[in-house]
Amino acid sequence: MPTQNRDKSDKFRNLPLSTSGPLECALKGTVLLNHAYFNKGSAFSKEERRDFELAGLLPQNIQTLDQQVQRAYEQYSARPDDLAKNTFLSSLKDQSDVLYFKLLLDNLDEMFSVVYTPTEGEAIRNYSRLFRRPQGIFLNIHDIDRVHHDLSLWGTADDIDYIIVTDGEEILGIGDQGCGGILISMAKLILMTVCAGIHPNRVLPVVLDCGTDNEALLEDPLYLGLRERRVRGEQYDKLVETFVRSARGLYPKACIHFEDFGFYNARRLLDRWRPEIACFNDDVQGTGCVTLAAITAGLHVSKQKLSDLRMVVFGAGTAGVGIADQVRDAIETERGVSKEEAAKHIWLIDKPGLLTTQVEELSDAQKTYARSDWNGPKTDLLAVVKEVRPNVLIGTSTVPKSFTEDIVRAMAEHVDRPIILPLSNPTRLHEAVPADLFSWTDGRALVATGSPFKPVKGAWGPDGAEVEIEVAECNNSVVFPGIGLGAVLSRASLVTDKMLVAAVRGVAELSPALRDNTAPLLPGVDVVRKVSVRVARNVIQAAVEEGVATEDGIPTNDDDLEEWIRKQMWDPVYRPLQYVEARGATRLARGEMRVVGSIPERA
Numbered sequence: 001m002p003t004q005n006r007d008k009s010d011k012f013r014n015l016p017l018s019t020s021g022p023l024e025c026a027l028k029g030t031v032l033l034n035h036a037y038f039n040k041g042s043a044f045s046k047e048e049r050r051d052f053e054l055a056g057l058l059p060q061n062i063q064t065l066d067q068q069v070q071r072a073y074e075q076y077s078a079r080p081d082d083l084a085k086n087t088f089l090s091s092l093k094d095q096s097d098v099l100y101f102k103l104l105l106d107n108l109d110e111m112f113s114v115v116y117t118p119t120e121g122e123a124i125r126n127y128s129r130l131f132r133r134p135q136g137i138f139l140n141i142h143d144i145d146r147v148h149h150d151l152s153l154w155g156t157a158d159d160i161d162y163i164i165v166t167d168g169e170e171i172l173g174i175g176d177q178g179c180g181g182i183l184i185s186m187a188k189l190i191l192m193t194v195c196a197g198i199h200p201n202r203v204l205p206v207v208l209d210c211g212t213d214n215e216a217l218l219e220d221p222l223y224l225g226l227r228e229r230r231v232r233g234e235q236y237d238k239l240v241e242t243f244v245r246s247a248r249g250l251y252p253k254a255c256i257h258f259e260d261f262g263f264y265n266a267r268r269l270l271d272r273w274r275p276e277i278a279c280f281n282d283d284v285q286g287t288g289c290v291t292l293a294a295i296t297a298g299l300h301v302s303k304q305k306l307s308d309l310r311m312v313v314f315g316a317g318t319a320g321v322g323i324a325d326q327v328r329d330a331i332e333t334e335r336g337v338s339k340e341e342a343a344k345h346i347w348l349i350d351k352p353g354l355l356t357t358q359v360e361e362l363s364d365a366q367k368t369y370a371r372s373d374w375n376g377p378k379t380d381l382l383a384v385v386k387e388v389r390p391n392v393l394i395g396t397s398t399v400p401k402s403f404t405e406d407i408v409r410a411m412a413e414h415v416d417r418p419i420i421l422p423l424s425n426p427t428r429l430h431e432a433v434p435a436d437l438f439s440w441t442d443g444r445a446l447v448a449t450g451s452p453f454k455p456v457k458g459a460w461g462p463d464g465a466e467v468e469i470e471v472a473e474c475n476n477s478v479v480f481p482g483i484g485l486g487a488v489l490s491r492a493s494l495v496t497d498k499m500l501v502a503a504v505r506g507v508a509e510l511s512p513a514l515r516d517n518t519a520p521l522l523p524g525v526d527v528v529r530k531v532s533v534r535v536a537r538n539v540i541q542a543a544v545e546e547g548v549a550t551e552d553g554i555p556t557n558d559d560d561l562e563e564w565i566r567k568q569m570w571d572p573v574y575r576p577l578q579y580v581e582a583r584g585a586t587r588l589a590r591g592e593m594r595v596v597g598s599i600p601e602r603a
């Protein structure tokens with residue numbers, strides 16, 4: 001039985017997760033060809049074609065995965081624009097997980113922005129128009145009694161490692177997208193597999209359909225979700241409570257990742273569940289971690305310390321306050337001061353201007369940063385930049401072009417290497433574009449952006465020589481896959497602050513800017529898996545130190561631990577298939593039981 005890695009020479013032969021060896025499969029014929037997890041299309045071997053009754057269903061020529069990738073790439077390239085390419089990739093994923101992930105991994109630099117921000121934002125905006133077939137779980141706020149049952153259809157206790165849930169209220173900077181939010185859960189899970197080798201058959205994408213306040217969707221006859229305004233209050237809380245308790249009860253080993261909830265709920269739900277279960281909010285914590293790593297690299301280049309930091313955050317919502325918290329906690333540790341003292345390094349600005357103790361209706365999280373020491377008559381971004389003289393400026397406002405030339409020049413007047421991070425997605429909402437930031441600062445700005453940008457050329461080298469500056473993508477996608485991988489493999493009972501600090505260290509250690517002052521502040525997509533292994537290693541070590549790792553046999557030294565992690569990461573390769581009779585709940589192999597055991601029953 002392929003429950004474990006079966007290489008006898010392998011010192012890790014008792015690995016908890018199986019990622020190699022034969023796969024047992026109870027499906028045959030067209031049902032098998034339509035099952036993305038098992039389907040190999042033209043790559044089924046002669047023996048498999050015989051054993052699984054496929055011979056007459058496939059053209060004669062048996063092809064390799066590489067040949068299939070070549071064909072798929074040609075078809076992809078023929079699509080006229082990025083949205084059409086995104087749709088093509090979604091259909092490919094419905095056909096074959098292995099082919100889809102292999103194509104993606106082989107062409108990640110080119111395809112990352114097509115399966116993720118900014119193109120995925122467009123796909124989500126058009127969800128009900130582009131819809132072909134459902135993926136994931138839709139939980140309806142008026143059917144709370146069904147939640148446990150609907151979740152239970154996806155496997156048994158051992159089968160699920162990672163769950164991403166959204167309520168669709170604040171998607172990727174494009175606001176309320178109702179049930180279309182299912183695609184952000186899907187997209188982030190795809191990144192979990194691509195970047196961190198999380199098994200694609202051991203994850204659950206979920207949307208909590210609570211209605212929508214998006215007028216365009218409410219009026220769209222093709223809209224697929226609940227056509228009513230968002231239900232809030234007690235019923236909303238009951239849905240979330242029922243979802244979390246059912247998910248934990250059914251899949252006790254799974255980590256729950258909250259994504260793109262609105263400002264009011266994101267922090268509240270994280271605070272509610274964090275002390276009790278392994279959970280993570282990507283917009284609060286993932287964004288905080290990756291941004292702190294970028295700042296750490298930037299301060300290294302500018303030869304400053306965290307204790308020198310004066311940071312202005314424009315847009316004090318979920319992401320902005322998440323970043324502030326992560327940075328504040330790092331200053332607290334570095335300076336050995338209280339959280340209140342550390343918070344004095346940070347100025348938050350939102351719609352009313354600078355958050356001061358005079359501003360009413362601040363959330364508890366925002367209140368931490370409300371300034372009592374502000375005397376100036378103006379509190380807009382320019383006035384704050386002139387007064388504070390920040391060395392770090394962050395944009396999480398969704399207000400495009402809000403980092404204007406006068407603001408950036410005012411900042412650069414007092415700071416040699418201003419660190420400027422316009423993080424609002426998608427690309428059109430960035431607070432500034434890199435070309436302008438370099439132009440206004442004579443190439444001195446240290447820039448990273450929320451969505452990807454091409455390198456920028458300008459005469460900013462010594463004696464006015466032309467240089468090309470590469471811009472890092474400062475997106476939580478750099479870090480959340482590694483955090484998730486670490487939490488899954490250690491079977492962490494909680495995701496603690498120390499695990500997040502360890503994750504930041506993992507990303508910062510691999511920053512190209514640490515070795516070359518002119519290189520990007522963060523590692524790029526070319527090394528995503530390396531980053532995830534390093535982040536996961538650090539996270540697991542912190543989980544062990546904190547006493548929250550429940551997996552047995554975690555290696556103690558760095559190299560062994562990295563190898564142990566790598567060996568449990570899923571790779572897109574075709575594994576030989578072995579026919580077995582469907583056996584209901586019979587245990588076949590971790591990760592494979594769900595499809596083998598339950599699909600024939602459900603069919």
Ligand SMILES: NC(=O)C1=CN([C@@H]2O[C@H](COP(=O)(O)OP(=O)(O)OC[C@H]3O[C@@H](n4cnc5c(N)ncnc54)[C@H](O)[C@@H]3O)[C@@H](O)[C@H]2O)C=CC1
Nearest residue numbers: 172173263315316317318319350351397424425450475476
């Ligand atoms: N790069 C990354 O990894 C991430 C980027 N983001 C992006 O950050 C942006 C914000 O996301 P969330 O924090 O989730 O949304 P949010 O809605 O919680 O926060 C946005 C904040 O900006 C404020 N704002 C709006 N107009 C403003 C103005 N004129 N002046 C000052 N403040 C203003 C809003 O009042 C709100 O508090 C989005 O574009 C999102 O895509 C979010 C998470 C991760």
Ligand SMILES: CC(=O)C(=O)O
Nearest residue numbers: 171172173425475476
């Ligand atoms: C990147 C991300 O999580 C966001 O824009 O919401």
Ligand SMILES: [Mg+2]
Nearest residue numbers: 172259260283
């Ligand atoms: Mg998000």
